Amino acid sequence: MNTPSINAQRLLTELTHLAQIGAGPDGAIHRVAGSRADLAARDWLSKTMQVAGLTGHRDEIGNVFGRVPGSTGPWVLLGSHADTVPAAGHLDGAYGVVAAIEVLRTLVETGHPAADHIEIVAFWDEEGVAPDSNGGLGGSTFLADSPHIDDIAAYLEVHVEQGPRMEAAGLDLAAVTGIVGVERYEIVMHGQENHGGASPFDMRADAGRAATRAAAALRPICQSIDPVGLIGNVGSCSFTPGAANVVPGEATLQIEIRGISEAVLDQTRTALREAYERIAEEENCTCTIRKASAKPVAEFNPEIVRMADEVCRASSDRTDRMASYAGHDASVMSTRVATGMIFVPSTSGISHNALEHTPDHQLVLGTQALLDTAVATAERLTTGQDSLSAAPPVLAAAA
């Protein structure tokens, strides 16, 4: 059976409506979780779901759900978050929520049987920027720990990429394979503070030189391990005491690595430690490496990834599989239920900014792909095929 087509004009119009809630004179959107604008957006979403013939409810934390009246779980949950960072664009989160409404609305209007197996959600506080926030992903984390999670069979989210990879590769759509693990380290090189003029190069223990060599080595190390599935950043660098004529006695780097698999992250961790200890030794310094934080890799359900990939390839010849380098509610959901995501490109890779943009035809393609993947997932669940499993238990336990 062919899937019905979404209403492209309605999708874009609803996106414009939502974008007006919290819009500032700067053209940016200010809808931080819990703000008056965020609450107004949730009211608007509830009303829009009502208009679409859906029944809505809001849970204790503020997640807004909608589904066909009388439908019973388990459901395939579609959605994203309705909150924004300050001075945001109009697509991050909002696109996935409006697309989810459009998908279920289309299925209801066309009397498609999958409509009874789909629920939609606008998650609370994904961004984690409000002063009283627990750091983001609040709505999905609440759901993952609530009894309602047992009624959810799978989770699908369409989102803008928030990076430049798809545009650079000329892609319309991507089936997302998972979300990179993110590890942050503080690297401290310990040397010997000394007079910058009096100390010949070969008699120094120059912590600054050791640290800058270590910083410069990050990129080639990452690229030698996995030129596609691994990325790193040196975000800060500081010398003590920090005077022009003093050889630094101590130097500190804050680095971050993001990898698509725990294996890649393991390998990187080992390679960096070896390189940094070797550099420290060459500079007569010692090196301390402290893990500041770690978010594990989220690996999406392979069967959902395969179905999303098939759907994308059917609607465009400019599609690929890729990992997400930013975090999403889908990473939390993947620890409990079979999960997948679909990406559309971000123009110039810009996000968290009023200039955030994706061409209309790609927003439409992404929403249609969400519908087709949702239908395929729902059919798979209702036709007695093997049930979809959530993420590997190890990852679920680590999250």
Added chain:
Amino acid sequence: MNTPSINAQRLLTELTHLAQIGAGPDGAIHRVAGSRADLAARDWLSKTMQVAGLTGHRDEIGNVFGRVPGSTGPWVLLGSHADTVPAAGHLDGAYGVVAAIEVLRTLVETGHPAADHIEIVAFWDEEGVAPDSNGGLGGSTFLADSPHIDDIAAYLEVHVEQGPRMEAAGLDLAAVTGIVGVERYEIVMHGQENHGGASPFDMRADAGRAATRAAAALRPICQSIDPVGLIGNVGSCSFTPGAANVVPGEATLQIEIRGISEAVLDQTRTALREAYERIAEEENCTCTIRKASAKPVAEFNPEIVRMADEVCRASSDRTDRMASYAGHDASVMSTRVATGMIFVPSTSGISHNALEHTPDHQLVLGTQALLDTAVATAERLTTGQDSLSAAPPVLAAAA
């Protein structure tokens, strides 16, 4: 005619006396210019000169002079500074002042004709650490601008090296050829602030990476230009905005180069600019290089350097010529009169610290070398040979 031998025991005893003035319970010496201890030291120096049969005077700024009663200029001036940094050792400055007294005292006692052509000085505020200081070298700068400079034919200073080079090379003495020029630069790499996860390496304009590569390149560049007569330091490094997950949009280095000739400094300046602009370009960044300060090279009088070198070689087979990597009153004096210096080693290169130390036999060798060079210089001035010229006019003008 053989030169008389200095009284080694008296030299070491007088050094110990001076070290008691301003000595703290921490074993360090606190004799910042203008402090009660500094003024007490100057009184003690005046009295010690009197006891040695010299006539003393103090100029308006606080320089303490001594010479044989009735002698008339031009004089060969011997000396150094009596002030210290806070928590200093007992040799920096003090050694050169006490050695100058010992030299003139020995010449007077032995009736050596050179005594009438020598003046000694304890300069005011070389260190420049007092709150009301003009930045150091105050006494020598005052003298260089005062009428008394016209009575000075040459200036000689014996000093501890304040670095580890002589000890590492196993030297007892060194004839100093000049004082390195010191240039400080602020290097700013301008890139594009970006999300550390969303931006693939090859799409970044990573100012932090450009800056750390530039920092790491300083040493090999310096060593390729002049492995002996050039040194550099990266004293500070900072990234903006400085968060682990943000590609730095701007990064700033404070660097310093010290070279023994303007030619070496010129070459280094050019090589650094070329390298930094190339690195910036490779990282899709731009580079701003701002000269923060510059002290020109002080080149000592070649004839005095030759005489000092000859004197050193006659008293030890462990001697060499070398440049000073720290500043001294001799750099100011070299802009007005023929100038030279003699170095003795600093144990472990330590200075500006209570642990400052030089073995006694080297302190004695240095003082004897000062006497011998002073006598040679005085004889040269009085026997109708070509008069010694000051530093090249270009350098004098630049100082």
